[in-house]
Amino acid sequence: MSVIQAAALVVVALAGTAVVLVPEPRRQAIVAGLFGLSLAVLFLLFQAPDVALAQIAVAGVGLPAMLLLALARLDEGDEE
Amino acid sequence: MSRRLRGLLFLPLGAAVFAGLVAATAGLPDFGHGTSEYGEWVADNMVGARGTTNVVAPVVFDLRAFDTVGEELILFAAAAACALLLRTLVSEEGERRLRELPAVDVPPVRALARLLVAPVVVLGAYVVAHGAITPGGGFQGGVILSSLALVLVGAGRAALARREGTTTGVELAEAVGAGAFVLLGIGGLVFATAAFENFLGPGTPGDLVSGGIIPLANVAVGIEVAAAFALIFVELIQSGAEGGDG
Amino acid sequence: MSVLPFVVAAWLFVVGVYGVVTSRHLVQLVVCLTVAQASTYLLLLGIGYRHGATAPIFKDVPASTPVVDPVVQALTLTDVVVETTVAALLLALTLQVKRRFGTVDPDELTAMRD
Numbered sequence: 001m002s003v004i005q006a007a008a009l010v011v012v013a014l015a016g017t018a019v020v021l022v023p024e025p026r027r028q029a030i031v032a033g034l035f036g037l038s039l040a041v042l043f044l045l046f047q048a049p050d051v052a053l054a055q056i057a058v059a060g061v062g063l064p065a066m067l068l069l070a071l072a073r074l075d076e077g078d079e080e
Numbered sequence: 081m082s083r084r085l086r087g088l089l090f091l092p093l094g095a096a097v098f099a100g101l102v103a104a105t106a107g108l109p110d111f112g113h114g115t116s117e118y119g120e121w122v123a124d125n126m127v128g129a130r131g132t133t134n135v136v137a138p139v140v141f142d143l144r145a146f147d148t149v150g151e152e153l154i155l156f157a158a159a160a161a162c163a164l165l166l167r168t169l170v171s172e173e174g175e176r177r178l179r180e181l182p183a184v185d186v187p188p189v190r191a192l193a194r195l196l197v198a199p200v201v202v203l204g205a206y207v208v209a210h211g212a213i214t215p216g217g218g219f220q221g222g223v224i225l226s227s228l229a230l231v232l233v234g235a236g237r238a239a240l241a242r243r244e245g246t247t248t249g250v251e252l253a254e255a256v257g258a259g260a261f262v263l264l265g266i267g268g269l270v271f272a273t274a275a276f277e278n279f280l281g282p283g284t285p286g287d288l289v290s291g292g293i294i295p296l297a298n299v300a301v302g303i304e305v306a307a308a309f310a311l312i313f314v315e316l317i318q319s320g321a322e323g324g325d326g
Numbered sequence: 327m328s329v330l331p332f333v334v335a336a337w338l339f340v341v342g343v344y345g346v347v348t349s350r351h352l353v354q355l356v357v358c359l360t361v362a363q364a365s366t367y368l369l370l371l372g373i374g375y376r377h378g379a380t381a382p383i384f385k386d387v388p389a390s391t392p393v394v395d396p397v398v399q400a401l402t403l404t405d406v407v408v409e410t411t412v413a414a415l416l417l418a419l420t421l422q423v424k425r426r427f428g429t430v431d432p433d434e435l436t437a438m439r440d
Contacts, residue, residue, distance in 0.1 A: 001111055001328055001377075009334045012368070016338045016361045020345035025353045032357045039364055046371045047381040047394045049215035050136050053207070054406045055367075057223035062309060062410050063360065065230055069316040070417040071353060074424050083433060087348040094340045101336035102329070105369075111328040112377030119374065119395035123382055126396075133385040135393070139400035151404040158411040165418040169425055215383060219407045286385060305407060312414045319421065 008042040029067035033059055131282030132212040132291040138278075140217070141297040145276035148297075149261060152304060156258050159308035163247070166319040185236060193234035200228055208302035212291040218298040222305025229310040233317065247318075250311045257304025264293050264300065331372035338365035352420040352430040356413055363409050367402045374398035 015035040022028040036059020043052035109115070122143070126135040130142060140148050204225035211217030264276070271279035283290035342362025349355040374395030380387065382396040424430050 001330065006330055009330050012364075013334045013337050016341050016364065019361050020341050020358050023350075025351050025357075028354055028357050032360060035361065035364075039367070042368070043371060046375050047379060048371055048374075048399045048402070049381050049383065050134070050217065050220070051367070051371065051399055051402045051406065053215055053220040054223070054403050057220055057227075058406055058410045061227045061230070062223055063413065065227075065313065066316065066410075066414050066417055067353060067357065069313070070421060073316065073319060073421055074353070074430060083348055083350065087344070090344055090347050094344055097343075098336050098340045101339065102333055105329065105332035105336070108332065108373065111331055111372060112375050114373055114376070114395070116374070116395045116397065119397045122396050123393045124389075127384050127389050133383060135382045135384065136396045136399045136403065139396055140403065144400060147401075148404055151408045155408050155411045158408075158415045162411075162415045162418040165415075165422050169421060214385060215381070217403075219403060223407060308411060312411070316414075316417075 002045075005042075005045050008038070008045050011038050012042050025071055026068070029064050029071070032067065033064040036060065036063060127285050129282065130278065130291050130294065131285045131287075132294060133285050134212055134214060134217075136215075137212045137217055137294050137298070138291065141294045141301075142276070142278050142292070145265065145297070148301070149265060149276070152258060152261060152301060155305065155308050156254065159254065159311050162312050163251075163315045166315040169319040189234055190236045193231050193236070196231050197228065197235065200224065200231055204228075204302075204306070208298055209288065209295065211298035212294045213286060213288070218301025219305055221298075222302040223309060225302065225306035226309030226313065228306075229313040247311065247314060250307050250314060254304055254307035254311060257300050257302070257307060260300035261297060261304065264297055267293070331368060331375075335365040335368040335372065338362065338368065350431060350433075352423060352432060353417065355432065356416045356420070359416070360409075360413060367406065370398045370402045 012035070015031070015038045019028060019031050019035045022031050036055060040052045040055040040059065043049075043055055122139055123135055126138045127133060130138040132138055204221045206221075207216035207224055208218055208221030211221070266275065268277035268279055269275045278292035278294070280292035282292055289295060339362050342358050342360075342365065345358025345361065346355050349358060374397070376392060376394045379392040379394045382393040382399065384391070384393075420430060423435065427435060429435065
């Protein structure tokens with residue numbers, strides 16, 4: 001287990017904790033995107049480029065876009 | 081039970097679960113020293129037997145193709161259910177407001193989005209096509225292609241997302257992708273002995289056309305994943321949260 | 327040190343479930359669920375890793391190089407994409423809940439059943 005892998009694991013653990021502890025949903029969407037990208041770096045360090053590609057695409061684009069769109073729709077309902 | 085009480089109650093239970101999970105993994109081989117006969121057999125033989133240099137692709141689309149078709153149908157069902165749920169939310173009021181919403185008109189965003197359309201298409205198609213050779217494949221390339229829905233909205237073409245024909249076209253593409261994959265499985269039944277058996281020859285490893293049905297399966301999955309995610313994005317853009325009556 | 331990946335996987339799972347238990351907003355619940363799902367990816371890839379081995383792509387290395395386990399990568403790969411779609415389904419359910427009950431606070435939703 002190399003030093004970089006251990007460091008990446010610690011970063012992932014911290015990012016996961018940060019995602020859970022952020023209070024506001026909009027900010028949490030951004031932190032969730034960062035958590036996903038840190039996971040993708042970890043997957044690359046574990047010699048899994050296929051999985052890292054999927055994770056980058058999904059957590060960088062897919063999940064934050066869905067979250068922010070859903071949040072926008074929810075707030076639209078509040079304005080009425 | 082208040083939220084704080086729930087949180088406090090969870091802490092000892094969470095610690096116990098954490099300790100239990102760590103203790104459970106203590107029986108695993110050391111990190112980096114595990115062995116897997118199946119994995120080693122795949123790594124040793126798939127280049128010759130299936131002609132693909134990416135040995136993860138034959139595991140996904142050839143050896144464990146039943147698993148993949150199941151996952152793909154989960155994706156299909158989830159996207160369809162999502163579309164169903166979101167469509168019941170569109171009300172008269174919501175539709176009127178949607179038509180009057182202006183498209184994105186921040187010039188730098190529009191310019192950047194317009195510049196991005198071609199590279200995204202090329203990158204997505206490249207990742208899908210080279211699934212059998214390099215890291216990539218239908219799932220990754222499909223998600224990349226689906227971001228076109230967002231890029232087009234950023235380019236000021238939000239009207240595309242609102243038109244009736246768009247959802248029909250996207251749904252058609254999703255059905256074509258899922259059906260093509262299932263047809264490949266049936267092709268295995270027809271042309272070879274078992275469903276999803278690789279009935280085309282392996283070809284030369286490293287060529288674009290190699291690995292038998294694997295590039296075709298990649299294209300089918302790519303179309304389906306791209307359409308499913310694009311459907312979700314388009315439905316989220318189209319729906320409104322406030323309802324007519326309750 | 328060699329159990330660190332599994333410890334981090336267990337930690338992510340527990341932290342994710344803690345987030346689900348103490349969430350104030352249904353969208354937060356979905357995001358914390360995503361964190362818990364990430365623990366399974368980490369566990370699978372941690373099992374498949376081989377010390378000193380490289381990625382299972384033989385395009386530019388000879389076919390006899392030791393590689394990490396490709397089977398677990400195949401499992402995790404489809405998993406990542408499909409579970410995001412399931413998260414989208416949960417978000418659609420959240421929008422429906424907002425429409426029917428007017429709130430997305432899990433605590434208030436529990437109270438409404440009385």
